[in-house]
Amino acid sequence: MSGSSLGKLFTVSNFGESHGTAIGCVIDGCPAGMVLTEADIQFELDRRKPGTSRHVTQRREPDTVQILSGIYEGKTTGTPIALLIQNEDQRSKDYSNISDSFRPGHADFTYWNKFGIRDPRGGGRSSARLTAPTVAAGAVAKKWLKERYGVQIRGYMSQLGPIEIPFESWDEVGNNPFFAPNATVIPELEAYMDALRKEGDSIGARIEVVAENVPIGLGEPIYDRLDADIAYVMMGLNAVKGVSIGAGFNCITQKGSEHGDEITPDGFLSNHAGGILGGISSGQDITVSLAIKPTSSIRIERQSINTKGEPVTVQTLGRHDPCVGIRATPIAEALLALVLMDHVLIQQAYK
Amino acid sequence: MSGSSLGKLFTVSNFGESHGTAIGCVIDGCPAGMVLTEADIQFELDRRKPGTSRHVTQRREPDTVQILSGIYEGKTTGTPIALLIQNEDQRSKDYSNISDSFRPGHADFTYWNKFGIRDPRGGGRSSARLTAPTVAAGAVAKKWLKERYGVQIRGYMSQLGPIEIPFESWDEVGNNPFFAPNATVIPELEAYMDALRKEGDSIGARIEVVAENVPIGLGEPIYDRLDADIAYVMMGLNAVKGVSIGAGFNCITQKGSEHGDEITPDGFLSNHAGGILGGISSGQDITVSLAIKPTSSIRIERQSINTKGEPVTVQTLGRHDPCVGIRATPIAEALLALVLMDHVLIQQAYK
């Protein structure tokens, strides 16, 4: 309840700061008997890892995960699985010039006001680096959901700044550093990012996540709805400013005769609902969209104040993602996996 | 935790079905010593009440609230406040023709599959009627937040189907049945709704909610963020398919040099963040947008199946809101109040 745990029956407790000793999480509630290795988790961490292309932060973090507990002879024992990722590349000097100032649009300001103390090294706990434990925990959930229920969770980038990325094929998503489901648009994306980097600016993006083969009946009627929990985890992802399900904001101009998905004995005829009706999964694909803001750490000078309230000019040097949306896809997949895992366990409880 | 409770330190447990004996909630965690009467709560319930104009459902429910506990000599005692609303207008015959069929876009289908049993009377627990206890609890939170911290929470409709409603003045919101902040647009809205009613169709809407004078520092860095909790409650409101904060989905095409709100000794120069940075309130106004889908209960015939999986044609008669967005404003305000109340108490815990 103190704010760093997620989930009721599959609970993930996150800890760590960007440039502290280590980051990690404790997964509590993983069913016993599943084969689980560090490689299973490392695969997803590597998809999110920094430094894999020139379009993301050049910080070199191997993000190597170590399982500390909860596994015996290669299988989960039903007890907490603690995961540890050592911080290695700690060039904290890059941040020294901003430790007393607040970057416009950054959590510096709110952390300082909330806690009265702030770890400025690499953004401390507000760093997007803290999504790595989420991805690690999500890998465990993904594996279990896949093996037990055949659930498949995948995501892609559908828009980078002004460039819309038409969906072509899931097969393309792994072939480029943008998680774009379309080969044709890659040169345009690369040119856009190269220009942006020269400007020293950053840009927003839109991510889609889809879950297939989701059991019917996940979610509770009021408050603990599945859509509510999805919105919770997605809006809680760094830099997200909007979350929608199914038709999303387009539903505003839809009439009921268009929006309501007709049903036949062979299934639904459309999916404006995004797989959720009345807060409960319908068995259709769950489709989620995220709006991700441009990062606040940019080279362009901006007006701000320091911790004394005096006016200052802030310019963020160091190694930052010019588009945090680029690495967001595996994180969004992990978050959706964590929500579904929790709800599947809850559903099992009442059977 | 079994799904019908909201909040950690200010907990609301919701119960009831649309046409059962009664609906209500238990509020646990209201600080002692606040003056509280049924009139304080009734005021907000009346704003949400059905039957107040020809544009909403004609069901006649007085929605009279009764306080069962937690008050002594007019003041809160710090113990649970149970609120009861008797169901009075139970014309359940209107629903008889749909008890074995699933309305396209309605929770009928998922409830049936989840529970194997379903109260079909007026939608049972999936009815929007179950937002009344939320509004009642929100009234308590609103009052406390106003008295203790001067927080003001208000909302309005910014779009009804294709008609955008430019913000003109808060003063207009109470003068029309749409919660529209603009007098000029009312005739257009009324004409649109009258035509829609004749068609037997329904329409979506967009609602904005704003909280002013919010204390800085509400929300936790990871998972229990303020933005996450807002998204949770808002997406959990019946018919909502999208939630955004501040710039929302517009942030996708914004550059960091535009999105990041610059700060001066006199305050922020813009509010793209919507009052939340890194998941924590910044002291700026919190601004939230909701996309509300068209209701699925329409007179137009639609394809569907029945509980045996056979194809049927469904047409929903009875008394329904052609635009559930019209009555959503007070509910969205209540939900924001509940989230803020909970986070303010949490903040007090660590002081």
Place this chain on the structure above:
Amino acid sequence: MSGSSLGKLFTVSNFGESHGTAIGCVIDGCPAGMVLTEADIQFELDRRKPGTSRHVTQRREPDTVQILSGIYEGKTTGTPIALLIQNEDQRSKDYSNISDSFRPGHADFTYWNKFGIRDPRGGGRSSARLTAPTVAAGAVAKKWLKERYGVQIRGYMSQLGPIEIPFESWDEVGNNPFFAPNATVIPELEAYMDALRKEGDSIGARIEVVAENVPIGLGEPIYDRLDADIAYVMMGLNAVKGVSIGAGFNCITQKGSEHGDEITPDGFLSNHAGGILGGISSGQDITVSLAIKPTSSIRIERQSINTKGEPVTVQTLGRHDPCVGIRATPIAEALLALVLMDHVLIQQAYK
């Protein structure tokens, strides 16, 4: 989570004050499809009801339960079951003389200091009357556990003040007002109570509760252990000052070679563990003992202070139980049922 709810997957939220409008609870998480009537619940409430013999409080409360929600056509729907008990016999004048003073050994003092306001009518929320909703919720859990798993939960009084009550037969428990499992000792108990009532004093008691046919494997290794949860609910019962499981405090002088229950292919040879090993149920009977203090509301004059801190003499008139232990048996059974119900659902979640 603000303190008046119990259980994670079978959650009971309690509300009300002794002489307020009503008391009750919301049960959230009852599986769908169980036949449930008010009579099922009333049966247990009647076992706890005041006024059934001259040895308990003469307050006349019928404690009639009303189901407000969660049932459709006689079956649970899987949604919250709200239970309401109206308060009828409200002779609040009896308490007027103590509203500004603190009874030695009573919660008056702590409520006043905690909340700064106190409902003095009948003890307000500190009244043992508030165990009625717990008994009602326990009746639902008992029924489900019995039907689904064959679990049987029974209790009895094993000591009243200085009089030990040897266990003779479960059949006797319902034949006397003490829940004593022994017919021979009844005259002695009655004589003791009659003398005590004349003195205007009160006395302690010891209660045993036993659960049979409990599934193996309930409880988690660390923190959320089954023994911990049993201790939690039992110590939280009004007037309880001690809780033990199996050998209890006798284990202090036992050697390991005596205490550890040997196992054969036909089962355990003893049950010093009380059915729980390492916090997890072993399938043996769960055996729990409670020490219940004498009530603080006695006619004998006692030294105390008033709300101004001045010395006063306190004498409690009105209708009180001279031995609250007498009515504690059905409450303790209900509490054990609630704990087991919650853990059985949790166990099902991970299967």
Place this chain on the structure above:
Amino acid sequence: MSGSSLGKLFTVSNFGESHGTAIGCVIDGCPAGMVLTEADIQFELDRRKPGTSRHVTQRREPDTVQILSGIYEGKTTGTPIALLIQNEDQRSKDYSNISDSFRPGHADFTYWNKFGIRDPRGGGRSSARLTAPTVAAGAVAKKWLKERYGVQIRGYMSQLGPIEIPFESWDEVGNNPFFAPNATVIPELEAYMDALRKEGDSIGARIEVVAENVPIGLGEPIYDRLDADIAYVMMGLNAVKGVSIGAGFNCITQKGSEHGDEITPDGFLSNHAGGILGGISSGQDITVSLAIKPTSSIRIERQSINTKGEPVTVQTLGRHDPCVGIRATPIAEALLALVLMDHVLIQQAYK
């Protein structure tokens, strides 16, 4: 909710197995700004450490704690504090002979039945070694409670098997390996333990814990009472079979005129309540007693079964505590600190 976390606002999530890579915990909810070093925590861990006298297990574990997060420049930042203790002395061969059999009185049996898989190395997660993270977390709570509210929490052994240990002085507790508050009795305790070790048997014990300067008003009226939470943590401590507060089981034979603590303007005249009235702290010393069973790991041969259900004879070799009660005092102190810490934060929330 998955069972390995304790506390609502000061949450401790425990992980690890006796002979795995490491054990530890994540503390979530420690207020920001407190000076905290590893030495503060190590001090309490050393009090619980094995191998410090011939009367406890000879396993050599330095139990060195490492802080992984949540501290910046020597102060808590308000974010999760992850604590890690590497396992070093892993002589797992000692346990090979029991991996397929169940020790009478041990959690072997229930873990196997619950999870279908069991880490047999040193008892895996059922080992008393897993109390080390609890002690570490308790050290943080103790420090904060002391600095902020002057709360002092201390414990001692009051009985070892048949030998009662009269309280003489707190000063003696640290002078002997038994945490006995009495120098005179030490030779008798040592002789008893030496004889017991030769027999290869084990013995129970009784521990007292006392908290002084506890703020008035901690605990909620129903369910989340302070006494309930104390019982929860104490009964959840390995080997505990009974918990009592204040007069405890002696209250059974007390009359109300004796038990109820009279109050004067200068304070209470006795403390049969053990500092808690109606579930809420009264400001008096909180006094708790624990009954600790003899460990099940003894050299004496015992009847049991193996995982195939066949009869076997079990004899536990290896390094075990002949009286787990001896090292229980610092753990019980830590648990009381954790409960009080949580309730103090909750109290602050409502101020």
